[in-house]
Amino acid sequence: MDFEQLQKLQQLKKQLGTQGGLYWTFDNTEDFENLLRGHLSRVAQSWAHKLALSNKNESVDASIIVAESDENIDTEDDYGLFDYLEIYEDRMSxxxxxxxLMSDATIKVGTQFRRRTNEISALTEGTGGSYDRKDARKIMKLTSDDLNRYSEILESQIPITTLSRVEAFDALSKGIAISIELVNEDPEDLKLKLQGMLRSATSAQNGLIGFRDSVANLPRFTIQLNKAKRITITSLDRVLDEIRKTIKSTEDVIETIDRIAFEKI
Structure with a gap:
């Protein structure tokens, strides 16, 4: 780490803050996208709050007429808070x-995993550590097949999960931006749902991490098993990354809701 460059970076952050600039740290472009949505909602909420206070102190009479042809009107411009919340709930569903589906597949392959382990134990029981290599290879082949099928299920669901997450939180961030204008809108129900999802996602994450460790610790018996291990671990890492992004997005939205509630006090 270059200490001189680190000092310059800290100095730049201070300059941005005093000049009204915004900055944050992020690990990748998707984190940047999710953080940007949440933070822009906060900024918009802050401006709306300041504007509301200004309107109370000053009498402002302004009228703006915007005329657009029907061809130039984006359908999404007509979406309201309830529309965005419905999109969010549909995509989250x-x-x-x-x-x-991936959780059920993990439970099933975990059961098969234990069955194969018991078969190996039975194979070597009472033999002083010796075993029939042909029978052992058969068990390794079955284990490899189990893992490959499991990986295929994960890979088929990852694109669905990613698209649903992106569209869900995109709609939610737009809905929150609209809710800023609705002084009486209570986001507590939404917050409770988000907290429930956060608990579920964290639990799923912990379970998958445990299973990933079990797969990673499998002995290197055959080339088929080694390939199946590698493919499964890669798929699990992709799922875990997706869950991590979901958790991060959810935490950011909850923080935004708390900030809105605080500003309305």
């Missing part, structure tokens, strides 16, 4: 179904 899709995402939950996909995660549930």
């Amino acid at each position: 899709d995402m939950s179904s996909s995660l549930e």
Whole structure:
């Protein structure tokens, strides 16, 4: 680490802050996208709050007429808070179904995993450590097949999960931006749902991490098993990354809701 460059970076952050600039740290472009949505909602909420206070102190009479042809009107311009919340709930339902399918597959392959382990134990029991290599290879082949099928299920669901997450939080961020204008709108129900999803996602993450460790610790018996291990671990890492992004997006939205509630006090 270059200490001189680090000092310059800290100095730049201070300059940005005093000049009204915004900055944050992020790990990748998707994190940047999710953070940007949440932070822009906060900035918009802050401006709306300041504008509301200004309107109370000053009498402002202004009228703006915007005329557009029907061809130039984007359908999304007509969306309201309830529309965005429905989109969010629909996409989250899709995402939950996909995660549930992957969770069921993880439970099933875990059961098969234990069965193969018991078969190996039975194979060597009472033999002083010796075993029939042909029978052992058969068990390794079955284990490899189990892992390959499991990986195929994960890979089929990851694109669905990713698209659902992106569209869900995009709609939610737009809905929150609209809710800023609705002084009496209570986001507490939404916050409770988000907190429930956060608990579910964290639990799923912990379970998948445990299973990933079990797969990674499999002995290097055959080339088929080694390939199946590598493919499965890669798929699990992709799922875990998706869950991590979901958790991060959810935490950011909850923080935004808390900030809005605080500003309205």
